Every structure is written in structure tokens, then in C-alpha cells.
Amino acid sequence: MQALSRHITRARLFWVGLFAVTWALSQYSFQIYKALDARWIIRFPSQYQLNTDTVISGFLDWLVNAANFGLFTFRDLTRAIAWVIEQPYQFLRNLLIEGFQSGIGDTAVQVAPSLSWIAVIAIAVAIGHYARDWALAALVGACFLYLAVFGQWDSAMITLASVLVAVPIGAVGGLGLGILAYRSAWVDRMLRPVLDLMQTVPVFAYLVPILILFGFGPVAALVATVIYAMPPMIRVTIVALRGVPEELLEAGRMMGATQRQMTWKVLVPAATPTLMVGVNQVIMLTLNMVIIASMIGAGGLGFDVLASLRKLDIGGGIEAGLAIVVMAIALDRASQAFSERRMQHPRTGTLMQRHPWTTTVVVIVLGTFLLGQVLPAVQSYPDDWKISTGRFWSDGMEWINVNFFDTLEAIKTVLLTTLLLPVKKFFSGIPWAWGIIATGLIAWRVAGWKLGVAAALMMGFIAASGLWGKAMVTLYLCGVSVFIAVLIGTPLGIWAAQKPGAGRVILGLMDTLQTLPSFVYLIPVVMLFRVGDFSAMIAVVLYALAPAVRYAAHGIREVPPQLLEAGKMAGCTPRQLLWRVKLPLATPQLLLGVNQTIMLALSMLVITALVGTRDLGQEVYIALTKANAGQGIVAGLSVAFIAIIADRIVHALSDTQKKRLGL
Amino acid sequence: MDKSVILDCRHVWKLYGTGADALLAQGRVPDAAALAQANVIGAVRDANVQILQGEIFVIMGLSGSGKSTLVRCLSRLVEPTSGEIEFDGRDLLRASDAELIEIRRKKMGMVFQQFALMPHLTVLENVAFPLEIQGVERAARLARAKTVIDLVGLEGREGCYPRELSGGQQQRVGIARSLIVEPDLWFLDEPFSALDPLIRREMQDEFLRLQNMLKKTIVFITHDFDEAIRLADRIAVMKDGVIEQIATPEDLVQNPATDYVADFTKHVARAKVIRAKSRMEPATSDSFAGEVAHNATIESIADQVERADAPFKVMQDGKVIGQITARAVIDVLVGRG
Numbered sequence A: 001m002q003a004l005s006r007h008i009t010r011a012r013l014f015w016v017g018l019f020a021v022t023w024a025l026s027q028y029s030f031q032i033y034k035a036l037d038a039r040w041i042i043r044f045p046s047q048y049q050l051n052t053d054t055v056i057s058g059f060l061d062w063l064v065n066a067a068n069f070g071l072f073t074f075r076d077l078t079r080a081i082a083w084v085i086e087q088p089y090q091f092l093r094n095l096l097i098e099g100f101q102s103g104i105g106d107t108a109v110q111v112a113p114s115l116s117w118i119a120v121i122a123i124a125v126a127i128g129h130y131a132r133d134w135a136l137a138a139l140v141g142a143c144f145l146y147l148a149v150f151g152q153w154d155s156a157m158i159t160l161a162s163v164l165v166a167v168p169i170g171a172v173g174g175l176g177l178g179i180l181a182y183r184s185a186w187v188d189r190m191l192r193p194v195l196d197l198m199q200t201v202p203v204f205a206y207l208v209p210i211l212i213l214f215g216f217g218p219v220a221a222l223v224a225t226v227i228y229a230m231p232p233m234i235r236v237t238i239v240a241l242r243g244v245p246e247e248l249l250e251a252g253r254m255m256g257a258t259q260r261q262m263t264w265k266v267l268v269p270a271a272t273p274t275l276m277v278g279v280n281q282v283i284m285l286t287l288n289m290v291i292i293a294s295m296i297g298a299g300g301l302g303f304d305v306l307a308s309l310r311k312l313d314i315g316g317g318i319e320a321g322l323a324i325v326v327m328a329i330a331l332d333r334a335s336q337a338f339s340e341r342r343m344q345h346p347r348t349g350t351l352m353q354r355h356p357w358t359t360t361v362v363v364i365v366l367g368t369f370l371l372g373q374v375l376p377a378v379q380s381y382p383d384d385w386k387i388s389t390g391r392f393w394s395d396g397m398e399w400i401n402v403n404f405f406d407t408l409e410a411i412k413t414v415l416l417t418t419l420l421l422p423v424k425k426f427f428s429g430i431p432w433a434w435g436i437i438a439t440g441l442i443a444w445r446v447a448g449w450k451l452g453v454a455a456a457l458m459m460g461f462i463a464a465s466g467l468w469g470k471a472m473v474t475l476y477l478c479g480v481s482v483f484i485a486v487l488i489g490t491p492l493g494i495w496a497a498q499k500p501g502a503g504r505v506i507l508g509l510m511d512t513l514q515t516l517p518s519f520v521y522l523i524p525v526v527m528l529f530r531v532g533d534f535s536a537m538i539a540v541v542l543y544a545l546a547p548a549v550r551y552a553a554h555g556i557r558e559v560p561p562q563l564l565e566a567g568k569m570a571g572c573t574p575r576q577l578l579w580r581v582k583l584p585l586a587t588p589q590l591l592l593g594v595n596q597t598i599m600l601a602l603s604m605l606v607i608t609a610l611v612g613t614r615d616l617g618q619e620v621y622i623a624l625t626k627a628n629a630g631q632g633i634v635a636g637l638s639v640a641f642i643a644i645i646a647d648r649i650v651h652a653l654s655d656t657q658k659k660r661l662g663l
Numbered sequence B: 001m002d003k004s005v006i007l008d009c010r011h012v013w014k015l016y017g018t019g020a021d022a023l024l025a026q027g028r029v030p031d032a033a034a035l036a037q038a039n040v041i042g043a044v045r046d047a048n049v050q051i052l053q054g055e056i057f058v059i060m061g062l063s064g065s066g067k068s069t070l071v072r073c074l075s076r077l078v079e080p081t082s083g084e085i086e087f088d089g090r091d092l093l094r095a096s097d098a099e100l101i102e103i104r105r106k107k108m109g110m111v112f113q114q115f116a117l118m119p120h121l122t123v124l125e126n127v128a129f130p131l132e133i134q135g136v137e138r139a140a141r142l143a144r145a146k147t148v149i150d151l152v153g154l155e156g157r158e159g160c161y162p163r164e165l166s167g168g169q170q171q172r173v174g175i176a177r178s179l180i181v182e183p184d185l186w187f188l189d190e191p192f193s194a195l196d197p198l199i200r201r202e203m204q205d206e207f208l209r210l211q212n213m214l215k216k217t218i219v220f221i222t223h224d225f226d227e228a229i230r231l232a233d234r235i236a237v238m239k240d241g242v243i244e245q246i247a248t249p250e251d252l253v254q255n256p257a258t259d260y261v262a263d264f265t266k267h268v269a270r271a272k273v274i275r276a277k278s279r280m281e282p283a284t285s286d287s288f289a290g291e292v293a294h295n296a297t298i299e300s301i302a303d304q305v306e307r308a309d310a311p312f313k314v315m316q317d318g319k320v321i322g323q324i325t326a327r328a329v330i331d332v333l334v335g336r337g
């Protein structure tokens, strides 16, 4: 007992001591530097700075301009890839928006028009009904109708075309790699670290090299999108295949199935429900990335948002943003329904009876095609029927700004002065050398010396790349945002777990929040608070809130009922039950929620660079605008390193906690 | 017995754990202590089994005793660490992948504890699945599947998905699927353990009915001794990976080879196992009340023999080979001798 209490005080001593030293150094680093006249204390000496970025840029230059594999050059390779992606993309664009032409330029003649808006909506409704029921069909149909009525049709169809090209590539590619990794331990070992890194490297970072390799335009955007959306599919595939019951595999082998038959007749069909969850993820990530990739020429709704934000066209931004939301909801609900869909009994009867939807859709497509020749309104939604909400939103925003400007400003100022600025000062003051040591010590203390060394090395890389200052801004913004998100999210989660009614509403809301592309969060924030750290923080909190809520709710719900009964029998009040039984037992889950929140916050921070933060995200963004691949990758790696260190530390905390609770 | 051996398994070992190969390479037979010391699990230890043409061979033992592992060695679903297995005169362990696929497609069938049905296929498609794997054309395989489905009494259910069936029905599908290729050797790994007792009983009857028709060679796993004695021609009792004894149910009860087997069989209703022949005496009486078959269980004849005033004739191949008295029957029923 005594040993235990001694142990606890020692642990506390370590943390208090570490914090005190860090605080003191942070507070007085400037004075120390002046007193010792040692500038290296606050700035990494430039003569030792790593030149990783120029090496990477040089390598990419070489790849693009000189690399030759004998039969073909690297440039040929990228051109070939571009060509393969371009074909289906152009076909879908023709099908959905532009119509099919023969010939080029002025001599082009329209061969066939694009699908009419009515036909597209009919297809959406058919898919909704096929996937689940009339309610879903109505929802999906209404979403698409919204896009037509509110004048977002063309942009939405461009976005949809990108999604429709990227999703099959991402899903099939992910499935293939997943199967390989399942079959061969060697591939699995190779893929794992790559997947881990991919999950943490911010998306902008690989936009830059892709931009250099594929040039500005939709193809580059599609390549980036596929790379971004594929890793989760690989993971889900591996998990899904491993989850196929052993007996089913034995049954297959006992029937004398060959390798290939095992894969395609047993493994994949049996794993399909789980695989569809992966496809849903691919779709949502694809949408998210297609929106972001409008920066490198994907066009579509994302481009509209970006353009409006740049012009400070509030109404236009909100309109396009809402269209993204609507589209995200439609895609998410439909693909989720597909993953829950079970095999149905085939229908019998005439062609019409057996395939009611296919025949209806074909009839509508042909019918609107013919009618469209005489009635333009059938072909494309007429302009005079469009409703623009732009004015409404601008006015609304203006009204809010007029009436609540002072309140909003007050909130902003209070939070800035009491929370953001002090924390920023603390982090920015930490001398880089001590920062490296402190990170190493924390990691060592929590997860052992291996992580300690690795963490110190990673922080050393950041410092040596001349990014220490920006990394500290990232840390501070991330820290504050996560703190607030957890502060709001955990009680919400607990509430959701305690009250089933409230739970449904809250968790449903979180589900929707999570399906929205990260870009969308910027819109209201910028309108209300303009650019700066505060806006960035709000956007990050909104984006990263969901996991904090979900894991808290999950953790509380998973507390074993017999422990609750034991607590009740011991005479706990509901309050005591929560504080003494549920919360302690839920801490591992809460920590995992914090971890997810941190990961999401970091990925969102890079996007908030668009609203003018001066962190690593900005560094990546600058690299993107300058097309400097080395700079972008180094900054991206720095973000990834921070994410990896945080991830490992929080996981270790969660594990020790689990062990302590004997879970 | 002049039945031929269809599957012959000699000195088969299956060890799990990293030190397994090194341990066997030492040459001498490792005992439990040596295994534990090397941190190796002896799932099957030195198993010697001969399966005879047309018999029902039951492997029984408690959970974790190595039954499933042994059967998976026999079908080479798991690779034995060492030993020899001869199937139909061929060395199974040296069969190439292609040969193995051929053997499994044509000669072996297996029924699984958790049914192992393909969730995305209907009953009809599930049963036809082995033929699909063999590349049999659709119409032909579905027609064949239809007849097997009728055989197991599932007619009318062809279009259902496994999730729409009860456990018993699902296992009928599993049985039909394993029978469609008309295997020579039929493995059943605890086929009825996931079913509740009433259904289990019904499925056992069904199984015996099928076997009477088909006369397969069967290796049947169970941990339920009552099930074993109902079905078995011979029983192998396993404990911690070792086969303790192989014998007929009657022998097992009357002459247990080890304390473990004795313990195991102690609580068995002996009247269900012991047959008339082993409790008969020379036919000395002048009057008989009737006759019974030599292989009738005491349980099945107890009522009539006990009620009669005179002993019963014990018949084998139409000849009287002895007599059985009410006294002998009562001795068995109350557990004397």
C-alpha cells in the first residue's frame, strides 16, 4: 500500500516537474537568449538545417523530366495513367452534363444530349428504392431535386462525375490490395506502415507532387482523390476477409475449391456486408476529397465554394455549401442502405415484373430524351424555375452581423484573450531543444523508451527542417480545439448514453456532421468570425466533435450491466453511479475518442490554412500554391509525425488504463 | 471382421507452438511434461486410427481434447506435424495440391458444427455449391441438388436463405451439401451440438435413416456420450490429444481400458449399451417365451423379458446361440456386475 502511494506521488512529481520546467523555459526563453547571447536557443541554427525539401523537389524534377525505364519514360507512365482515368471521366461528364459530340471545336455536332435532369432524378429514386424502401427513395430523390431547383445542378453533376469515377477505382483497388495483404503476410507487412502514414499525412501534402506529376486539372484531382480514399478500403477489406468464419473457409477447402474459387466464391461474397461498409467510406472520403481537390482543378461544387469565399460572396458560398451537404447526405444514406441490404428473393414474371426499376428507368431515360427534343424544360431544368437563395442567405448573414456583431466579437475576444493567446504564447515560447527533450520524456514515460526515442527523433526532424515555430502553432491550435471539443463532446456523449431519446437525436446529428466534407465547415465560420485563429479553431471543433461524442456514448453504454447492478445494490445514487462506476470504466474509450478527435483536428487544421492560420497547414498550402513539392511533403510529414506521436501516446494511455481496470 | 480399411492413420501428431518441430526431431516420444516445458500444445498425440468401410466411427472427448484437430488432420485441413495417413491406398500427406482438390471434390464430404453455409446463397444454391466448384453446368447441378434436398426432407425450402431457416433445417442443408458429391468418406464435426436437445434427437434419427439408405463410411465427432452410443459402431475416446481407447460402445462400458474411460462411462445407462449376446447363457431351458436378436440392447428387450416366465432365445443368423433370462436383464438394469 505504501509502495503504491509512493509510486503515485512519484508519477505526479514527474508530470508537475516537467510542466514547471517547460513553463519556466517557455516564459523566459527570450531573456535567456538575450542573457547568453545564444540565438540558437530560440531558433534552430540555419547552417544545420536539413535540406530534405530540395532533395525531394530535385527527385521529383528528375522523375518528371529525366526518368526513363528503358521502354518508356516516367512521363509516359503518368500520361498513360491520366489517359485511363480521363476516358471514363469524360464519358460521365458527357453523360451527365455536356452531351456527346462528334468532331471538335466549331465543327462539333451534338450526337446525343446528356441525361435529362428528370432521368437523373429517376435513377436516384430507383437506386434509393432498390437499396431500401420508398422513404429512402424519397429522400434521395428530394436531394437531387433540391440541386435542380436551387440552381446547383451543373456543378453538382461535375462533382458527381468525379465521385463516380473515383469510387470504383478506389473501391476495386482497395479490394485488390486488401486481398493481396490477406493472402500474403509479406504484402501485409509492407502495406501497414504505408497505410498508417497515409492516414496521418494531410491531404494537401500529396496534392503537390500529384500536381507536378499530372498537371493542374481534373485528372490530378481524381488521382489525389483515389489515393486519399483507398486506404480505408484496404483496411476494411483485410478486416472483412479475416472476419469470415474459419468453418466457412474449411467448407470451401473440403469442397475442393481452388485458390481463385476460394477468393471469389467464398471469401468475397461472405464478406460482402462488411466490404460495403468500406465502400460507403470510400464514397464519403471521395466526396470530401473531390471538394478539396477543386483547388487543383476538379471544378464542381467545391470550386463554387472556394470562389465564393474568395469573393466574400456569402450567399453563393452558403448555397454551394448546402448543395454539398445535400449531396453528402444522399450519397451516404444510399450507400449505407446498400451495405445493410440483404440478398432478396428474385422476382418472377414478365420482364417488367422481374425488373420493375430497370424498365421504368429505361423508359424515363428514353422518354425524356425524345420529349427533350421538343420541350427544352424536360432536357434541362429551366432557368426561370430556379430559386436562388443567395440573397436570402446574404441578408440573413447581414442581419446576424448587424444585430449580433458585438456579442460575437465579445465571445471571440474573451476566448482569444483568456484561452487562445496564453496557450499560444506558452507553446511558441518553448525552446526547440527542450521541446524535443520534453516530447521524448513524455513518450518514454507513457509508452516506454522506444517511443521516447522515436518521438524525440521526429520532433528533431521538425526542428531541423526549420518548421519548429509553425509546428508549435499547430500544436497550440490542435490542443485548444481538442480541449474544447472534448469539453463539449464528452458530456454530450454521456447524455446520449444515459437518455436513449436524446441519444438518438445527438448521435444522428453527429452522424450527419461526420458525413459532411470538411470544407463545408469553413463557410459559416468565416462568415461569422472572418479569418484567423479563432475561426480555424471553431471549424476544427465542429469537425472533430463527433468522435468525442461517439466514443463517450459508446464507453458509457459498454459498462458491464452486472457492475451497474452491483453499484446500485451498494446504494449508489445515479450521480455516484456515473462518477464512481461508469466514468472510470469508460476512460479507455474516452481516451480513444480523444485520440480520434486529435487525428481529425490535425487533418482539419490543414484545411483551415485557407482561413489564414500560420501553422504547418499554411506551410503546406503555400507549397501548394508555389507547386513546391519538397516543401509540401516536409511540412506534411511534420504534421504526420505530430499525429503519430499523439496517436501512440494516447493509445498507450488507453491501454494502461484498460489493464489497470482489468478489461 | 473382413471389412477393408478405407482410412489408415498411423502415429499422427499435431503440435501447436514454435518449438514443435524441434521437439519431435529429438526422436523420442515427448510426454505431457516435455510438451508443457517446451510451451507446445499437443492437440493430437500419436493417434492411430483405422476407419473401416461402411462403419460409423465416433470420436468423442471433452472440449479441447483434440477431436476437431484429429479429424482435420485426417482430411488434411490441417497439416499434421508428423505421422502417416493412407486414404484409399494413397498417401494422403504426400498428395499434391491438385490431387488433394480432386480427392476432396469426389471422395470426401464434411459437415460442420456451425453449419458453415454460404450466407449469400439460397438453400438450393448452397447444396449445389460443391458441384459449382467442380464446374458442373447450372441446370444439371440444380437438378441434382433438388434430389438431395428431397432426401434430407427440405422440399419446399429451396428458395430460402440460410438466415431464414431454423438451426435444424440449416444443418440439413449442411448435410445435403456434403452428400451431393456422394463422398466415400463422410466427416461430421459435432453436427448436432449447436441444436437444442429435442431437435438433436430428431436429427440423430434422421441421420440413422440416411445412413441405412446410403451406407457411407462415417467419422462422427461428438462430446455427448449418449449420442455416441446411439450412433457408433466403434468409439474412440480422446483426452488431451491422446486416444485413450477404441472399442465398440459395449466394450467401452464393460472393459474400460483406463480410469479416464471408466470415469467417462460410469454414468451411462448401461442398458442402452449392453446387448443381449453379452449377457446370454447357454440355451438350457426347455420352454422359451420368445426370441430376441443377439444385438438388441438390453433396454429394448427389458420389458418383455422381465415380464415373461421363461427365458428368451437369443438369435443370430437364424440360429439360437443362447438364452437370456429376466434375472440377467435386471442385473444390467440395476447396475449389478
Ligand SMILES: Nc1ncnc2c1ncn2[C@@H]1O[C@H](COP(=O)(O)OP(=O)(O)OP(=O)(O)O)[C@@H](O)[C@H]1O
Binding pocket: B016, B017, B041, B042, B043, B061, B062, B063, B064, B065, B066, B067, B068, B069, B070, B223
Ligand atoms: N490453430 C491452433 N493454434 C493453437 N492451438 C490450437 C489451434 N487449434 C487448436 N488448438 C488447441 O488444440 C487443442 C485441441 O483443440 P480442438 O479444437 O481439436 O478440440 P476439440 O476436441 O475439437 O474441442 P471442442 O469440443 O471444443 O470443439 C486445444 O487445446 C486447442 O486450444
Ligand SMILES: [Mg+2]
Binding pocket: B067, B068, B069, B190
Ligand atoms: Mg471441435
